[in-house]
Each structure stands twice: as structure tokens, then as C-alpha cells.
Amino acid sequence: MGLAACGGGGDDSGASKTVRVTLANHVWTENIKAALPEFEKQTGLKVEITQLGEDQLSDQYNVKLNAGSSDLDVMMYRPLQEGKLFAKNKYLADLSDQVKSNKDWDYSDFQPSPVEATTYEDKPVGVPIITEQEVLYYRKDLLAKAGLSAPPKTLDELKAAAAKIKASVPGTAGFVARTGKSPAVTQFSSFLYSFGGDFVDGSGKATVNSDAAKQAYAFYGGLIKDSGPANVSTDMSWPEAMAIFTQGKAAFYTEANSLYKNATDPAKSKVSDTVGFAPFPAGPAGSKPYNIPSWALGVNDASKNKSNAWKFIEWATGKEQTLAQQKAGVPGARTSVWANPEGTANYPKDLVEAIAASTKDGVAHDRPVVVKVGQARELVGQPIVDAITGKDAAAAADTANEAFQKFLDDEAK
Amino acid sequence: MATVTTTRRAPGGAGVMPDTPGWARWANDHRKWLFAAPAMIFVAALIVIPLGWTAWLSLTDAEGSVRAESEFVGFQNYLDVLSDTDRFWPAVGRTAAFTVVALLFEVVLGMAVALLLWRPFKGQKWVRVAILMPLVATPVAVGMMWRLIFDPNIGLANQVLGWFGIGPQPWLAGQHSALPTTIFIDVWQWTPMVVLILLAGLTSLSDEPQEAARIDGASTWQRFRHVTLPLLMPTVIVAILLRGIDALKTFDILYATKGRGGGSFHEVETLNVYAYGLSFDYNEYGVSSTVLILFFLIIIGAMWALTARRKGARR
Numbered sequence: 001m002g003l004a005a006c007g008g009g010g011d012d013s014g015a016s017k018t019v020r021v022t023l024a025n026h027v028w029t030e031n032i033k034a035a036l037p038e039f040e041k042q043t044g045l046k047v048e049i050t051q052l053g054e055d056q057l058s059d060q061y062n063v064k065l066n067a068g069s070s071d072l073d074v075m076m077y078r079p080l081q082e083g084k085l086f087a088k089n090k091y092l093a094d095l096s097d098q099v100k101s102n103k104d105w106d107y108s109d110f111q112p113s114p115v116e117a118t119t120y121e122d123k124p125v126g127v128p129i130i131t132e133q134e135v136l137y138y139r140k141d142l143l144a145k146a147g148l149s150a151p152p153k154t155l156d157e158l159k160a161a162a163a164k165i166k167a168s169v170p171g172t173a174g175f176v177a178r179t180g181k182s183p184a185v186t187q188f189s190s191f192l193y194s195f196g197g198d199f200v201d202g203s204g205k206a207t208v209n210s211d212a213a214k215q216a217y218a219f220y221g222g223l224i225k226d227s228g229p230a231n232v233s234t235d236m237s238w239p240e241a242m243a244i245f246t247q248g249k250a251a252f253y254t255e256a257n258s259l260y261k262n263a264t265d266p267a268k269s270k271v272s273d274t275v276g277f278a279p280f281p282a283g284p285a286g287s288k289p290y291n292i293p294s295w296a297l298g299v300n301d302a303s304k305n306k307s308n309a310w311k312f313i314e315w316a317t318g319k320e321q322t323l324a325q326q327k328a329g330v331p332g333a334r335t336s337v338w339a340n341p342e343g344t345a346n347y348p349k350d351l352v353e354a355i356a357a358s359t360k361d362g363v364a365h366d367r368p369v370v371v372k373v374g375q376a377r378e379l380v381g382q383p384i385v386d387a388i389t390g391k392d393a394a395a396a397a398d399t400a401n402e403a404f405q406k407f408l409d410d411e412a413k
Numbered sequence: 414m415a416t417v418t419t420t421r422r423a424p425g426g427a428g429v430m431p432d433t434p435g436w437a438r439w440a441n442d443h444r445k446w447l448f449a450a451p452a453m454i455f456v457a458a459l460i461v462i463p464l465g466w467t468a469w470l471s472l473t474d475a476e477g478s479v480r481a482e483s484e485f486v487g488f489q490n491y492l493d494v495l496s497d498t499d500r501f502w503p504a505v506g507r508t509a510a511f512t513v514v515a516l517l518f519e520v521v522l523g524m525a526v527a528l529l530l531w532r533p534f535k536g537q538k539w540v541r542v543a544i545l546m547p548l549v550a551t552p553v554a555v556g557m558m559w560r561l562i563f564d565p566n567i568g569l570a571n572q573v574l575g576w577f578g579i580g581p582q583p584w585l586a587g588q589h590s591a592l593p594t595t596i597f598i599d600v601w602q603w604t605p606m607v608v609l610i611l612l613a614g615l616t617s618l619s620d621e622p623q624e625a626a627r628i629d630g631a632s633t634w635q636r637f638r639h640v641t642l643p644l645l646m647p648t649v650i651v652a653i654l655l656r657g658i659d660a661l662k663t664f665d666i667l668y669a670t671k672g673r674g675g676g677s678f679h680e681v682e683t684l685n686v687y688a689y690g691l692s693f694d695y696n697e698y699g700v701s702s703t704v705l706i707l708f709f710l711i712i713i714g715a716m717w718a719l720t721a722r723r724k725g726a727r728r
Contacts, residue, residue: 055673059693085696181677231565233586234677240564247567374694378674385677389588 021074065091072300073309079117087120093299113364114293114333128293128333133358134190136278137253151278162227165251174227176250181381183237186366192216194283199368209401221387279357291362471702490703508683512660523607556669591680614648684708
């Protein structure tokens with residue numbers, strides 16, 4: 001233990017000058033690490049960062065929080081993946097008082113849907129730091145080669161354009177996207193919504209075998225099967241799909257906007273100068289991509305250093321840091337930063353337009369909002385891989401719906 | 414030394430020198446326990462307690478939090494798991510298939526390589542170093558490397574096949590080719606270990622039987638079949654035991670190449686991968702513990718069978 005801090009919050013008997021922060025491997029983390037000295041100078045606190053890959057981070061939390069460990073103060077977590085589980089297990093501290101404590105920090109500045117996702121039983125338990133919307137990545141040169149002047153505006157146009165490019169440009173796929181059962185669910189969700197479906201209906205019943213859902217499964221799977229890369233694997237998450245796109249092997253790619261730098265950075269992408277962005281193409285129900293907070297910061301409820309932990313969060317999510325992050329390519333959750341021309345100046349112009357369109361009609365979740373998200377994703381993701389491998393998507397959706405309903409019933413018990 | 418002998422002759426402390434303090438006498442009497450104590454505490458802390466805890470968890474419906482209460486459910490988890498033909502039994506089958514096939518290739522290949530390296534030749538040192546290379550790499554890194562090589566679209570493997578006019582193969586991506594591909598990776602990484610063990614065994618064999626057989630006019634194959642192999646059998650069994658245990662519990666290669674659930678169709682989901690998924694993806698700590706306990710029993714059973722065979726071979 002370091003020095004005991006004088007004063008501070010009431011229950012901070014074990015307060016330490018060292019704040020232990022666990023972060024995921026992310027651009028956001030790299031940026032915040034670079035800015036840390038400034039915070040340490042301002043507050044006299046020391047920040048100790050543990051940085052892990054997404055899955056390792058998640059496993060680490062499961063093990064440590066489960067054991068009631070107090071050696072984590074600030075946690076970077078995924079509100080839609082683990083938020084409900086962590087809040088239900090009381091791993092996340094209630095931040096109701098903290099978010100109101102500082103007028104300048106201004107909690108009301110955060111976009112409503114990310115705030116909704118970091119709130120549990122009407123209590124804020126996290127602060128969103130990174131938002132994501134699904135957009136269409138495309139190759140301008142391949143579009144021109146196929147005689148198309150503009151990116152597709154509807155899913156039907158996307159399908160036709162992808163097929164045309166695959167047929168006319170040898171060795172190039174028309175379309176690529178995630179294919180892994182669980183990883184694909186989030187990016188498939190925008191297809192589902194745009195066909196008019198959702199994972200559950202208003203009364204909490206499973207609806208992954210609705211007509212709209214069946215069409216969406218068949219469409220997504222069919223698009224990859226017919227216009228996707230040859231020998232497509234059913235394990236692709238974004239690193240694999242992004243690699244195919246950035247190696248110049250695909251014309252269209254639907255993915256989270258937060259990953260755009262992988263495609264536009266010449267060091268990572270062979271196609272950096274020909275990449276374009278467009279809003280998610282409209283389906284029968286319009287263009288309905290997700291608009292979600294992919295990461296948030298929370299405080300470990302077992303931490304003995306809560307007031308210093310909050311100081312870190314307050315700084316890291318303040319207007320200044322959010323603007324700096326957004327300028328460095330991390331889409332934030334603050335309305336004021338999006339309204340600030342400086343906040344969007346560094347983004348490709350077409351990407352800003354695509355994001356604006358997505359935030360307008362966006363859906364606040366990109367996966368079933370449940371406690372055991374991992375299991376739910378596998379259930380609702382099964383028809384995706386079945387459709388990709390040429391099996392009957394409608395039959396798979398019926399089977400999945402039955403299993404998913406049973407899962408929901410179990411969870412409601 | 415003298416004191417030790419004395420005590421041994423007179424247990425109960427009667428023969429110990431009169432000026433020895435009480436605790437020393439006690440320590441002297443119980444020395445075999447005292448010396449073993451650190452090791453026993455270590456074993457208890459790191460093996461027995463976790464195992465007991467897992468056994469306890471397997472009887473509850475624990476769902477991933479000490480604060481969310483879990484209920485005692487008796488043997489319900491065992492009934493559920495043992496009647497699960499969807500995930501559990503296929504995972505048992507895959508575990509067995511993976512272990513047996515990988516082991517078979519590793520022992521046969523390992524034997525062949527060890528025989529080649531047995532007799533000294535020029536540059537032997539370098540060949541030995543080269544063969545040991547895969548051993549020193551972390552399995553996760555190995556898995557990631559092969560995952561890149563075997564990528565169906567941008568991987569090296571299909572490019573190489575292309576030079577010879579062979580069409581691209583799905584490798585890890587294919588529903589039916591994934592398990593054989595992971596076995597290949599395991600063989601690639603672990604054959605050197607078998608080579609190492611067998612080579613040690615071979616170099617310790619005496620030359621006389623070989624000489625005698627040669628004089629009697631036995632062919633190379635006959636000498637291997639009837640002289641070398643029987644003499645080497647104890648070493649072979651040690652290699653099978655060590656590699657068998659390792660192959661049974663393979664996790665990193667499978668997880669690094671196919672990810673959660675052993676791929677979208679659970680193509681390479683072995684018991685380990687399944688148990689991991691149950692706890693970390695599904696938060697079903699109770700069921701996961703049940704699977705692990707059953708797995709533990711399977712391993713104990715397999716090892717018992719193998720060691721019984723080993724004793725048989727010795728006789």
C-alpha cells in the first residue's frame with residue numbers, strides 16, 4: 001500500500017495515492033496513456049495501468065471480481081457485453097453521486113443511448129468512452145471499375161454491386177464481413193434491424209425466427225456465400241475480415257466505424273487511398289444501424305480507493321480528453337464534442353456524414369441485452385453461420401429461436 | 414548422524430540425549446513428516462484445495478459470483494452433462510481423437526527422427542537444434558502463427574499450394590478439416606519432445622545386443638523390431654505417458670486457432686475448450702466444474718490403464 005491519503009471520501013479508509021486502472025488494448029488506451037503525465041501532475045496521484053486483450057480482460061475481471069478482489073480501482077468494460085452481468089453481481093459501484101458532483105464535467109452532455117447502456121436499475125454504473133456505429137466501408141476504385149458512380153444506398157443495391165464486382169474483378173470478393181458465430185452477431189444486428197427485426201420483442205419474447213429475421217439471416221449469409229471471399233471461414237472476427245478488406249481482396253465491408261483507421265492508415269492498409277465510407281444501406285425497414293457505447297469506465301465496488309478512482313474517470317471522460325480522443329480518431333459519447341467542428345475535423349468527410357446518419361436512426365444495442373451475453377450470442381449467431389455454409393437459414397432460425405427462448409426463460413427465473 | 418541412528422533404535426525419545434530440549438526431541442521423532450511438510454502444504458494448497466473446491470462447485474448451480482448465491486443441486490449437473498449429446502459427448506470424442514491421432518503421429522515420427530539422429534553424423538548438432546525449435550515457442554504464439562499460415566485467403570499455405578497448381582484448401586476454416594489441421598500443428602510442435610526422450614533412451618542402450626544380432630545376420634528392420642524396440646519399450650511408454658497427458662489437456666493451440674467454442678460449429682471443441690467456454694463465456698461455473706471433474710476422472714482412468722500396461726511391459 002502506498003501513502004494513506006488524508007481527507008477524501010468517507011469510506012475510503014484504504015485510499016491510496018496509486019490508482020490501479022485496467023484497460024483494454026484499444027486506440028483509446030494508447031491515447032490516454034500518452035496523456036497520463038498531465039493527470040499525474042495535476043492531481044499528484046500515480047496511475048498504474050494494466051493493459052490486456054479483450055478476452056483476457058474479460059476473463060481477468062471474471063476471476064478477480066468473483067473473488068471480491070480490491071486490487072482493481074478503475075475498469076474499462078464493455079457495457080453491452082458485460083455490463084448487465086457486472087451490475088447484477090454488484091461488481092460495479094453506483095456512481096449516482098459522482099456524476100452529479102461536478103457541473104463542468106456535465107453528465108447531461110453524454111448521448112442518451114450510451115448513457116442508457118451504462119445505467120443499471122436507474123443508477124449510473126459506468127461512463128461511456130467510445131461509441132460505435134456500423135457503416136459501409138467500400139473501395140472507390142472497384143466501384144468505378146464496375147461502372148458504379150455512388151456507393152449502394154439500399155441492401156438490394158449492395159447485393160447487386162457486390163455480385164457484379166466479384167464477377168468482373170478476378171480474385172476479388174464483392175463483400176466481406178465477420179463470419180464467426182459469436183463475433184458476427186454485432187455486425188449482423190444492423191442487417192436485422194434494417195429488415196425490421198430484433199432479437200427480442202417488447203414483451204421480452206425471442207424473435208429471431210420472425211419473417212424479418214429469417215430474411216435478414218438469409219440475406220447476410222447469402223451475401224457472404226455468393227459474393228464473399230473464396231473458401232470463407234466461419235471463424236472470422238474483425239481482424240480477419242479487416243485484413244481481407246485492407247489487403248485489397250474485397251469491395252464492400254460492413255463494420256464498426258471505430259475501426260476505420262485500420263483501413264485508412266497506409267501503414268496498415270494497402271487500399272488506404274481508395275477507401276470510402278457510406279451510411280449503412282437501407283433495408284425494407286430503412287437504414288437502421290446500431291449506435292452503441294462499446295467501452296465504458298466503471299469503478300470496482302470492492303475498491304478501497306473509490307474517490308481517487310473517480311478522479312481518474314472524471315479526467316479521462318472530461319470534455320477536454322474526449323475532444324483530444326475524438327481528434328485522434330476515437331468516436332466519443334459527448335454531444336458537445338460532436339457539435340464542435342474541431343471534433344470532426346480529422347475524420348474523413350464521408351465517414352462523418354455516415355456517422356451523423358447512424359446516430360440519427362441508430363438502435364441502442366447490437367446484441368441481445370441479457371446477463372449471459374456470450375451464450376446468447378452463440379444461440380442467435382447459429383443461423384448466420386448456417387446461412388453462410390449454405391444451410392436452410394429459416395429452419396436454423398426456428399431452431400435458434402426455440403433455444404433462445406429457453407435461454408431467456410432460464411435467465412428470467 | 415550418530416543421534417539419528419540412536420533415535421531410530423529407540424523410538425519415543427527414550428534414547429535421546431538427556432539435555433535435548435523438548436521441541437528438538439519432538440522434531441527428531443517426527444522428522445519424516447517435518448521434512449515432507451513444505452511439499453505437502455504446497456501440494457495441498459495448489460492441488461487438493463482447488464480440486465476439492467471444483468468438486469464442491471460441481472454440485473452447485475454457481476453462476477460466476479461469490480456474491481450471487483449458488484444453490485446445492487446434488488448430482489443434477491452430472492446427470493445433465495452425461496446426458497448432453499450436443500456438446501459434451503462430441504467433445505469427449507474429439508478429445509480422444511485428438512489425443513490418439515496426435516500421439517500416434519508423434520511417437521512414430523519421433524521414433525523415426527530419433528533413429529536418424531542416433532548415430533553420429535556431420536552437422537548433427539545443428540540438426541538437433543533445428544528440430545528443437547518448435548519446442549521453445551509458446552503454444553499460443555504457435556497457434557497464431559499457423560492461423561496466419563493457414564488463412565484460406567491470404568495465408569501462405571494456399572499460396573504455396575498454388576505454385577504447384579493445387580487449389581486452395583480450407584485448412585482451419587473447413588468444418589471437417591479443422592481438427593486434422595490442429596492435430597498437424599500439435600504434431601509439428603511436440604514431435605521434438607518425443608525425439609528428445611527417445612534419443613535419450615537410445616543413447617543409453619548398450620551396443621552388445623545390436624552387435625550380436627548383426628553377427629547373426631539380422632537385417633536393419635529385424636534388428637529394430639526384435640532388438641532395439643523391445644529394449645526401448647520402457648522409454649517409449651514414458652514418452653507416450655508424458656505426451657498423452659499433455660495432448661489430453663491441449664488448450665492453447667485450439668483456442669488460438671479456432672477461438673471460443675472451438676469454432677462456429679465447435680469443430681475443435683475438446684473437453685478443455687468446452688469447460689473454459691462454460692465458465693468464461695456462459696458463466697456456468699457449476700456445470701463447468703462438473704465437466705472438469707469428469708475430465709479429471711477420464712485422465713486418471715487413462716493413466717491408470719497406461720501405467721498398468723507399463724508394469725506389464727516390465728515383467
